Amino acid sequence: LEEPGLEKLRKHGKGLADLIGYEDNSIYISASDYQGEALYQYNENKSISVWTKTGRTKVTADDYSKFIEVCQPSWYQCLCDTVPANATTKRTRKSVDRTLEFLDQCLNYRQKQGNNLQASEIWAAVEGGGLIDERVRSAKESSKRPVFGFTLEGFSSDQMNIETIFELLPLTTQNLPDEKPRLIHAIGSPANIIKAVESGIDLFDAYYPYNLTENNLAMALPHKAIKSLKLSHKLTEVEEEGNDSSDDSQRQDRCETFSLLNLREDKFKEDFAPMVRTCKCFSCSNHTRAYIHHLIVNNEMLGGVLLMLHNLSQYMEFFDCIRSALTNNKWKELQALFKT
């Protein structure tokens, strides 16, 4: 909202994707910032509050829709009022009511505006905090509206504890239409993503690799995972022995399950192997653990760049594993490989 801002986007005229150099890709705009604290107490019946450098800005559904119009994204979430699991019952009920109202206002705006928003699909936001009844109500009511898909709000780890998340999630999604996609924000580790998939979620964001990189951590998918999950049969003994060698670095990645490497640790100072031997990302194809360690301890920007490239690549690889496991009926194996 602040940068580039409504005016700049309008003047540019070709949508947000073009302005930021992503014209070949799709953009999804969500209504709140998942990296920050949810300051829900400042939301009101007619608007939610957004925090920028200049302070607090109130955004109504119409303001929001106007902004979406100049962004021309592929998808956008409706404006929503999200509360954490520990909000009062009264407040939680209000968040469901308000969000439905916002949804209807956004839908209304779409109808009025003719062609301007038709190329952008709208997603409903399912609210309800930690209350099962509200979750079900929000899901059922949202399902009645003509939306493209559903986002599950309020399930991040700073809004709800982990047990509650996986209690409520399946109970919520089972009240959503089967044939429409479900998206969730800020769900992290591979183990949790697997559970979320089991609960009926289809899309995730990249909060996890971003967080890892900020903490100098690198994902290390077990090499076996990639191999075995992609085959529809069980790995034969021959295939298992295949790449074995007594090389030290290879011994490291004969690790049976998913793990994380902290590149800041001293032990990587003289480790001239790539971060993950079997990874094909730019960083692993061109650089060593020792070099990345050096960059990190010297606060060089390139360290973060290389880590992020790697983590995104591994993350995508992980989703490939999920899909393979589903196709090849290897769910239990997947769970075992990524239990943390």
Add this chain to the structure above:
Amino acid sequence: MSEAKPVKEEKDTMTASSSSSACSSVISRALNFKIAAECATSKARACLIGLPKSTVESPVFMPVGTKGTMKGLTSKQIADIGFQIILGNTYHLGTNPGPELIETANGLHDFMNWNRAILTDSGGYQMVSLVELSEVTEEGVKFASPYSDGILLLTPEKSIEIQNSLGADIIMQLDDVVSSTLEGPRVEEAMHRTIRWLDRCISAHKNTHRQNLFCIVQGGLNMDLRRKCIEEIVKRDTPGIAIGGLSGGEDKQVFWRVVDLCTSLLPKDKPRYLMGVGRGHCKRDTDDFSGYSYAVDLVVCSALGVDMYDCVYPTRTARFGTALVPWGQIRLKHSQYSMDFNPIDKNCSCLTCKKYTRAYLNSIIKQETVACHLLSIHNLTYQIQLMRSIRKSILEDKFPQFVKDFMKEMFSDGNYPQWAVDALASVNIQL
């Protein structure tokens, strides 16, 4: 300690007082130098410097990759822009990660995965400029390490030892560097000591067959001292020669005269490296460049016969949101660019100019580190384009015209800096 060590056995020279199309080359074991063309009017030359890891075309600008990285850009990005040689700082690398580690990694090239040429400095300049408490004695430079407690001593021998481990194609002698604005006996002392330290460096140097040790001419702004220094230093017959001790905020009129004297006296058949041009004007951690045009220094000094340059300016200024363009600079933070949907320079072929607008860069400049990368890519591309244009014009013997066009574009109001006018006039280029 003051005996010059003979450097190489095989020396094949086709000298010397050659006219424009003569081709002269010197073969040493680690450097193969060839003049491809000389400007018929000025003292500019276009050369080929054959180094162990790559051949470098000059006039050449070397970007500075301080700690083994170019501020957020990968080796591949630097190579894609077209650089054939980069500079690494011995002071930083010598402490973090340290020469033993890099030697274990098979040298700096392998450690950072850069397969072209590298030049390392001696570590001396940075100590003096970065460190509060440093003391110079005949032994070496004593200073307090900012990385750990205690006092360190950098001697000529130690500097060469570190540089031998790092494995760069070109290494620099440790010199006794004093501020160019300093006057008095200290300047002469530093000049003489630099020569003595050169001899110590030559003795300590282990890898003459794959690393080229360059000497550094000192002498402040004193023409006599410079002359004396050159006379002595040339006897040591190093593969290349650097001109040091300038760009510290001295008067430009004196600056160019010193450069000119040096290039006139130095042997033609060796590369000349002018160290840190523009460095003195880069006040650390500010964006106050006061309209200083660094590119002008490069063009004028090329006319005076310099072959190699380095400076942190293009990448440092990128971090403050400044883009370099043929007509000066653009400070993208300014609100005047907020709705400007043009690229930084519509004639620039870099990634940043192909994909992004000034308006977008203006949006992200204070908040996203990618802004810094995008601007660095542009500024480095600008830099390399400039050098390529200089070289091309020399090869085509159109250098004087190039200079005139360049200056006209940079100073559209015709207000040329007097020092540049005088310097160019001295080599027969009239603005």
